[in-house]
Amino acid sequence: xxxxxxxxxxxxxxxxxxxxxxxxxxxxxxxxxxxxxxxxxxxxxxxxxxxxxxxxxxxxxxxxxxxxxxxxxxxxxxxxxxxxxxxxxxxxxxxxxxxxxxxxxxxxxxxxxxxxxxxxxxxxxxxxxxxxxxxxxxxxxxxxxxxxxxxxxxxxxxxxxxxxxxxxxxxxxxxxxxxxxxxxxxxxxxxxxxxxxxxxxxxxxxxxxxxxxxxxxxxxxxxxxxxxxxxxxxxxxxxxxxxxxxxxxxxxxxxxxxxxxxxxxxxxxxxxxxxxxxxxxxxxxxxxxxxxxxxxxxxxxxxxxxxxxxxxxxxxxxxxxxxxxxxxxxxxxxxxxxxxxxxxxxxxxxxxxxxxxxxxxxxxxxxxxxxx
Amino acid sequence: xxxxxxxxxxxxxxxxxxxxxxxxxxxxxxxxxxxxxxxxxxxxxxxxxxxxxxxxxxxxxxxxxxxxxxxxxxxxxxxxxxxxxxxxxxxxxxxxxxxxxxxxxxxxxxxxxxxxxxxxxxxxxxxxxxxxxxxx
Ligand code: FES
Numbered sequence: 001x002x003x004x005x006x007x008x009x010x011x012x013x014x015x016x017x018x019x020x021x022x023x024x025x026x027x028x029x030x031x032x033x034x035x036x037x038x039x040x041x042x043x044x045x046x047x048x049x050x051x052x053x054x055x056x057x058x059x060x061x062x063x064x065x066x067x068x069x070x071x072x073x074x075x076x077x078x079x080x081x082x083x084x085x086x087x088x089x090x091x092x093x094x095x096x097x098x099x100x101x102x103x104x105x106x107x108x109x110x111x112x113x114x115x116x117x118x119x120x121x122x123x124x125x126x127x128x129x130x131x132x133x134x135x136x137x138x139x140x141x142x143x144x145x146x147x148x149x150x151x152x153x154x155x156x157x158x159x160x161x162x163x164x165x166x167x168x169x170x171x172x173x174x175x176x177x178x179x180x181x182x183x184x185x186x187x188x189x190x191x192x193x194x195x196x197x198x199x200x201x202x203x204x205x206x207x208x209x210x211x212x213x214x215x216x217x218x219x220x221x222x223x224x225x226x227x228x229x230x231x232x233x234x235x236x237x238x239x240x241x242x243x244x245x246x247x248x249x250x251x252x253x254x255x256x257x258x259x260x261x262x263x264x265x266x267x268x269x270x271x272x273x274x275x276x277x278x279x280x281x282x283x284x285x286x287x288x289x290x291x292x293x294x295x296x297x298x299x300x301x302x303x304x305x306x307x308x309x310x311x312x313x314x315x316x317x318x319x320x321x322x323x324x325x326x327x328x329x330x331x332x333x334x335x336x337x338x339x340x341x342x343x344x345x346x347x348x349x350x351x352x353x354x355x356x357x358x359x360x361x362x363x364x365x366x367x368x369x370x371x372x
Numbered sequence: 373x374x375x376x377x378x379x380x381x382x383x384x385x386x387x388x389x390x391x392x393x394x395x396x397x398x399x400x401x402x403x404x405x406x407x408x409x410x411x412x413x414x415x416x417x418x419x420x421x422x423x424x425x426x427x428x429x430x431x432x433x434x435x436x437x438x439x440x441x442x443x444x445x446x447x448x449x450x451x452x453x454x455x456x457x458x459x460x461x462x463x464x465x466x467x468x469x470x471x472x473x474x475x476x477x478x479x480x481x482x483x484x485x486x487x488x489x490x491x492x493x494x495x496x497x498x499x500x501x502x503x504x505x506x507x508x
Binding site: 069070075076077337338339340341343344345 | 418419420421424425426451452453454
């Protein structure tokens, strides 16, 4: 197979290479919430939003705790020329990202609207509306794009109903959660969601961020946005540990987890430590039947962006060797400011198999898609 | 190094920048008052398009809270990850030793001189006009 991040590339015989890449983290957003999402919301919720807003577990109505690195956390060149916010114009997304980078499978993860709203009924209604919106505005119009089923995961029953409503549709490739949950992710309150995802043949994609109501680090609120960003690897290490030790992977056959936007190089070290701890504490960790690294190796994938950029580039290759070349999925994070360009993201020499895995094949296995 | 006519000065009446192609290479030309700068449009970090970047001031602080701003418009901020480059030297502010954007000498010449520069295929040159020339 010839993976090409550049659709113009020619192979040695001069034929156009047409095998595209998979981008596992793209953020669409409504250009006009009222026009695009209201049609999927009951009138009472439309009125509610107008009167009370969408209050999240954070002290700000419109913004986040930390000002982002760029306006709207986005590349400055991603504001569509016709107006609207970054990621709100399909034609421009095609022109700026999907076409030039030869994206054949683009996994969309809508952020900031729906999940972790304090009024749980509103959260359920908005997640559901956002799922219909993904179909209406995106997946029905662009077959390269696939959606993520947003769930109000504070209420597992409602989340399960939402997963079942979309199970089997080829518009969606995963169930979406955010990493900073109100309770650690191994908590049994979430198990029905994981079971429903596994039953639908979908992985749960956990994107970094979210507002669980606790500080972004275990040691409280840090001073800088960059610390908020760095804290994603901590929160994801904590959630993987919680899921392993609570026995999620053991109990739910077929459960798959994709960790999105939290870095990657920390995973091997985490697995080493968990194995050592587990061996010495089997009396307490009775739900864990096999070494934690087994579950991690079998059930977890990581997206690449923001990829580590060590001065000695080979170190990144070493890290992926330890994680497994079948486990890392290319992601751009388009249109966000910390975008990784597929042509630059791995500035090292790769074997054909490594490239194929990283840019394409791993995504098809993580999402359980047949590569056609 | 060859000289290339890339634009007429009037094209900068309403903008402070222009993206041009020279021998297939994207070059961004900036006008800062009467000064001209040109550099490769590809950010040396990951290739962000520098002509979409903001021109900001040099922001420095001797100690926390004592912030000074100077050299207005002389620092170019990449539209992607926000790396800042000195428009005069191309040097990265964060890691001057490791990264610099590729600079090219720019000059402004009269129409008469522009004709002698050659490389005019895409240009109709008026003798009384003024033209921007980039050396590559
Ligand atoms: S591409 Fe310019 S800062 Fe990263």
